[in-house]
Each structure stands twice: as C-alpha cells, then as structure tokens.
Amino acid sequence: METKESLKLLHSISGHNGAIYDVVFNDGFLYTTSADKFVVKWDVSKGEQTNFTVQLERSAYNLDFSPVSNLLAIGTNNGGIHVIDTVKREEVRWLAQHKAAVFALTYCQHTERFYSGDKDGVFCAWDAKTFDLLITLPFNCGKIREISTSEDGLHIAICGQDGYIRILETGFFNLIKEFKAHKEGANCALFDGDVLYTGGKDAHIKKWNWKEKELLLSIPAHNYAVYDLIFIDGKQKMVSVSFDKSIKLWNAKDISIIERVEFKNKGHRHTVNRIAKISEQSFATIGDDRKIKIWSL
Numbered sequence: 001m002e003t004k005e006s007l008k009l010l011h012s013i014s015g016h017n018g019a020i021y022d023v024v025f026n027d028g029f030l031y032t033t034s035a036d037k038f039v040v041k042w043d044v045s046k047g048e049q050t051n052f053t054v055q056l057e058r059s060a061y062n063l064d065f066s067p068v069s070n071l072l073a074i075g076t077n078n079g080g081i082h083v084i085d086t087v088k089r090e091e092v093r094w095l096a097q098h099k100a101a102v103f104a105l106t107y108c109q110h111t112e113r114f115y116s117g118d119k120d121g122v123f124c125a126w127d128a129k130t131f132d133l134l135i136t137l138p139f140n141c142g143k144i145r146e147i148s149t150s151e152d153g154l155h156i157a158i159c160g161q162d163g164y165i166r167i168l169e170t171g172f173f174n175l176i177k178e179f180k181a182h183k184e185g186a187n188c189a190l191f192d193g194d195v196l197y198t199g200g201k202d203a204h205i206k207k208w209n210w211k212e213k214e215l216l217l218s219i220p221a222h223n224y225a226v227y228d229l230i231f232i233d234g235k236q237k238m239v240s241v242s243f244d245k246s247i248k249l250w251n252a253k254d255i256s257i258i259e260r261v262e263f264k265n266k267g268h269r270h271t272v273n274r275i276a277k278i279s280e281q282s283f284a285t286i287g288d289d290r291k292i293k294i295w296s297l
Contacts, residue, residue: 110153
C-alpha cells in the first residue's frame with residue numbers, strides 16, 4: 001500500500017540547456033554534467049547556480065569529486081577524463097586511457113581512488129591525488145554503467161551491460177564474485193554489508209547476499225530500467241529513479257513501496273537519470289527534462 005506523501009520538494013532548479021546526466025554532492029554544493037557540454041556547481045540551500053562552470057568540448061556522462069584534494073573528475077563521451085582543481089579552477093590532468101565513452105566514475109574516500117568504466121567494459125583504477133593509473137582490466141561485459149563501493153572501501157561492484165555483477169576486492173583487484181543479476185543489463189548497485197541491492201534494465205530491484213550469490217528478494221519496481229539507487233534515513237529507506245520518469249521511495253528491508261513521485265506531483269517530465277544524497281533526510285534528482293530537484297523527507 002502506498003502511504004501518504006512523505007517527500008517534499010524543496011527546490012526545482014533550471015539552468016542547463018540539455019539533459020542532465022550526472023550529479024554529485026559535496027559540502028553544500030551540487031556538481032552536474034549535461035548534454036549542453038557544461039559542468040555547473042549549484043548552491044543547495046539557495047537553489048541557485050554559483051559562478052563555477054566548466055565548458056567542455058564534448059558531452060560528459062559522469063563526474064565525481066574528491067573532497068580531500070578538491071579534484072573533480074569528469075568522464076567524456078570519447079573516453080577522456082578531465083581532472084579539474086576546483087580551488088584553482090584549472091584543469092590539472094587529462095586522462096586518455098579509455099578509448100570509448102566513460103559511463104561510470106566513482107570516488108572512494110577509504111582507498112583515496114577514482115574508479116572508471118567505459119562503453120567497452122574496460123575498468124580503470126586511479127590514485128585520487130596524483131591520478132597515476134593503478135590498473136586496467138578489460139571485462140568485455142559491454143557498457144559499465146556503475147561502479148559501487150562498499151562502506152569500508154574493501155570491495156567494489158561493477159555493473160555490466162551483460163547483466164552480471166562483478167565484485168572485486170580493492171587490495172589487488174582480484175575478481176572474487178560474479179553472478180548474473182539482471183536479464184538485460186545491471187545498471188546500479190548499493191552495498192549494505194553482506195547485502196547488495198541492484199537495479200536493472202529489466203525494471204527490477206533485487207536484494208542479494210553477494211557473498212553467497214544468493215537472491216533474497218526480486219521486485220518489479222518500475223515500468224522501465226532502474227537507473228540509480230541510494231539509501232537515506234539511516235538505510236531505513238531507499239530511493240530509486242528510472243527511465244519511466246518516476247522517483248520511488250522504498251522501505252529498504254523488504255523493498256515495499258512508500259511513495260511514488262511523478263510529473264503530476266512535482267516530479268520530472270522526462271527520464272530521471274541519477275540521484276545525489278545530500279543528507280540522511282534529503283537528496284537531489286536530475287533528468288532529461290534539464291531540471292535538478294531537491295527533496296526532503
């Protein structure tokens with residue numbers, strides 16, 4: 001049963017002139033990347049654009065931020081990764097290891113590394129301070145849609161277009177678990193200790209004991225592909241977004257629905273691409289409608 005409305009829209013922000021592909025939060029600010037070839041920084045409390053922008057020659061699908069070194073990594077559609085010093089406001093590195101579009105880019109504070117994955121299934125790990133390349137692994141899994149890190153940074157989950165989840169340990173990057181999670185492609189994953197939640201192109205959210213490769217729950221969660229998952233409210237609740245244009249709030253334990261947000265109740269008009277957690281009580285969503293929406297419980 002869907003309960004009464006519990007998500008409140010705080011801000012709906014416009015400014016990009018194209019679909020917004022990715023969003024990351026740090027210290028009161030959001031960074032977004034868009035089809036308009038701009039990366040923009042936004043003030044969350046004011047719901048306004050700041051004077052920090054990066055103009056790119058190509059569209060970038062992903063970005064992530066290291067608060068330790070104030071470096072913003074931006075993965076582009078030709079495989080290049082821009083590394084921007086946000087304090088000095090200058091590009092400090094241009095990484096050309098990937099030969100195809102970068103679709104996954106993740107910073108891990110525990111290991112002080114960035115992880116990247118591309119359209120051809122190539123995975124790279126980078127030192128987050130120097131951007132020295134630590135390893136390149138070709139998984140031949142089609143597009144890597146997301147690389148998720150465990151809470152302690154000891155494991156990562158690689159979400160492949162072939163529907164497989166591959167779990168690597170981050171000491172030597174050995175593949176320790178591999179299982180078919182979704183029929184048509186694994187898009188996102190979320191660690192909770194021995195449990196892993198996954199979202200797929202098959203519109204399902206699944207709950208696994210990843211160490212045993214055991215499926216615990218499988219829910220037909222959306223009408224179309226699930227694109228992103230986050231925990232809020234101390235992992236009591238989970239948020240999902242989808243190609244079906246909706247945002248859904250779930251009870252994390254049993255993946256039961258709490259609330260569905262669509263365009264008619266202040267949601268997005270088009271596909272919702274990603275979520276950025278702001279706090280245990282708030283998050284931002286971005287979509288093809290060029291909007292950033294900030295929500296609170």
